[in-house]
Each structure stands twice: as C-alpha cells, then as structure tokens.
Amino acid sequence: MQDYSTYYASPLGVLEIRSDGTSITAILFTNTEKGNKVDESTIQLNTSDVEVLKLCITQLDEYFSGKRKVFDFPIDQKGTDFQKEVWQKLTSIPYGNTISYLDLSKKIGNPKAIRAVGTANGSNHIAIAVPCHRVIGSNGELTGYAGDLWRKKWLLEHEGKFENGLQTLF
Template sequence: METCTSYYQSPIGILEIRSEGDTITAILFVNSWKGTKLDEAAIQLNQSASPAIKICMEQLGEYFSGERKVFSLAFSQTGTDFQQTVWKELCNISYGRTISYLELSKRIGNTKAIRAVGTANGNNSISIVVPCHRVIGSNGDLIGYGGDLWRKKWLLAHEAKFENGVQQLF
C-alpha cells in the first residue's frame, strides 16, 4: 500500500502526517526529527493530502481550536505487543487530564515495567491523537517528550484551558 505524506501547520510547529489507505500511520513534529533542524519554509504544506490526511488535518484543526476533545479517525502504528498495549492505554487518558508513568504501568498491569512504559511512550509515532503528552512524572514534573517539553507544556495547558478553564498548568 502506498504511503502518502503531507504537512500541517499547527500552533506548535509543522506536523508531518503519513497515511496508508484510510489509516493514519504517523503524526510527527518536523523540527524535532532526531536533532535535525529543517527549514520550515522549504516544506510545502498540504501537499498531496490523501482523504485520510484531510480528515486528520480537519480534526487537528478542531483540536487546536478547542472544539475537539476526542479524535475519531483510523490510525495504526507498527510496534510490539507491549508497545501496542501501552499506546492503547494512552488513548484512555481523558482530555485535560494527566497520569504518571507509574500509573500508566499500573493500568497495563505491570508496575515493574515503568521504564519500558516510558520507552514505549517515547516511541509513539502518532503524536497528539495518541496522547503521550498526558503522561508526566510521579512528582508532577514534565518529563520525557519526543516533541520537546515546551510542546508538552503547551498541549497540556491548551487542554486544561478548554476542559477546566485553567489558563496555565505549569
């Protein structure tokens, strides 16, 4: 199946969105690819968007405007059974809420797997839709986010604002 790629300008930077058929397979922050800095002007936004990507962009727009709290699009990412379990559980964290990595490991039934949970969380390639940004340290600190901590802070504050009327979380 052919992979389609397009780009979306979000309030927190350009997102690369990939699809295969009717399924979203990745939503990645462009300027945080393994330390590579890219020229944002060189990226052509919305280039060759598939129907799945167009739906994703529409729902991301609704999310960023505060109109959408739950995504309803088909998505899939390749990973081990353990990673799939972690990613599925991430989707059960309510909009505007956070849990700790320890709580996430409890939810999947293995408190000894806290480091593996953190690694699986970090390997999530469907940012925002699979809300790995909602996982924080046990002491309430913002830790570990592949899209940079400033984005994690922004996403959590954004959700808190629309869910609870809170202007600043951290």
Template sequence: MIATGLSVTYYTSPVGVLEIKSSGEAIHAILFVNAWKGPKLDEDEMRGNANSETVKACTTQLDEYFEGKRREFDFPFDQDGTAFQQKIWSALLDIPFGRTISYLELSKRTGNVKAIRAVGTTNGKNQLCIVVPCHRVIGSNGSLVGYGGDLWRKKWLLDHEAKYAHGVQELGDW
C-alpha cells in the first residue's frame, strides 16, 4: 500500500538532521537530510509537525537509541516495497544490535546466495534508516561499503552500537 498525504517532521540527531515522514498511523520514512537548504530551525520548529502519537513515539525512541538506552524500535512503521524487498528489510530487523553481517550472509539468510546484488540494492532502498538497520550490513572482508547516509554515519552508528552492546569505544579503522 502506497502511503499518501504524509506529514514531515525534522529531528536533530548526533548524525545530522533526519526527515521523518508519517501518515499518522505509521512512520513511512526516516531519511538523512544530507544538505539542509532551509533556514536554521530551533528544536520547536524541528518537531513542529510531531503532532501524532506515532511521531512522538518515534522521536522518543530515537532519543533513547542515541542515549544508548534502546536497541529495538516498536513504534508502528511501514515502507512500500516488493515482496522481495519486504523479505530483505524484515531480515535486517533480525540482525542483533551491535552486530554486523555481510551482504553475502544476508543473501544466504534470505534464501538465495546468487541474489547478493539484489540484496545490496534493496538494502540501499531502505527508507527507515537506523530503525531498519541497514547500517549493520558490511562487505565480506569487513569493510564499510554501500551506505546511502554516507560511510561516516555508518561507522558512527556501528561504533555507537558497539559501545553500548559490548563496551567497545570504537570498531577501529576500516
């Protein structure tokens, strides 16, 4: 089902501004705003459209995640995609907080080792950054590859999760 009439809220995070799109019933997108072109917004303006309980739950849970107090998200979220895409995004939710897997392993877990490129493409089309943890998928050799939010954000998120999951300050140089 394609969501229409979405409201937009902006959220300031340690990895930059996030744009949250909501139908009021569910969150349909959480995207990095890489090049904010609007005026500098204060906190009230950023959360000005956060009038639904769903958006409030989303921003509260994001706060908790960045504070190291939350490992999974339970507010209603949904993104449009094919059956294959939904399967891949669902598999991403099974990657434990503070852990990583390779694109190859993700393609194996979803039943088709030969679909590694399609898995990578689908991972890149994830519209719910952080919540559907596509940042936890890395190259087979352990390298950070393929992150739409820029590799510095992927490293930051992985370091953040490692710190709270394992007491590790940084994952090290990639």
C-alpha cells in the first residue's frame, strides 16, 4: 500500500497529515520543542488528490471554525492492543471536556495502569482527532502533550469557547 501525505496550515502551526490511501495514519505537528523540527517556510501547503486526505482537511477546517466536534474520517493508527484500547477511549471524551489519566485508566478497567495509559496517550499520532489533549493531571493541571503544552491549552480553550462559552480554562 502506498503512503501519502500533505500539509495543513492550522491556527497552531503546520500539521503533516499522513494516509495509506484509505485511512488517516497520522496528524502531526511539524514543529515541537521535543522534535519534528521543520522549516515551515519550505513546506508547500496543498490539498491532496487522495480523498481521505481531502476529507481530513475539510473536517479540520470545520473543527477550527467551531463547526465540528467529532471526527469521522477513517483512522488506522498502528500500535499495540493496549495502545489501541486507550486511543479508542480517548475518542469517547466529549468535546469541550477533560478527564484525568486516572479516569482514563479506570475507563479501560485498570486503575493501576496510570503510567501505561500516559505512555499510550503520548504515543498517539493522530493529534486533535484522537483527542489526547483532553487528558489532564488529577490535580487539574495541564501535563504532558507531544505537541507542546501551549497547544494543549489552546485546544482546550478553543473547545471550551465553542462548547461552553468559556473564554479561558487555564
């Protein structure tokens, strides 16, 4: 199967969107403190001829404009059965809401797996659509986000604004 990718200019910086031609396999921030450093001035932003990439871009546009709360394009993220279970539970966190890592570990039926849940959460390669940004510390603090904490804060405030009319969460 052939791999495809395109770039998307989001309010949070350029995203790289990858696909196998039928599903989305990754949505990644191109510039983070921890890696993925890309000279954004050299990136050619374009829409792809691959239908699932076009669908993903359309749904990201709708999300960022406050018109979409749930993504429904096909996803195929590679990982262990445990990771896939955690990622599936992430998609059940309602838009504009947060849960703790402990709550997430309880949702998978293993409250002692907090660290493993955190590691699986950090291994998510489908940013925004598989909403790992909605998981926070038990103390209510923002913690851990591969796309950098400022993006996590922005995403939570964006969702809060459209869901609850909130101006600032953190």
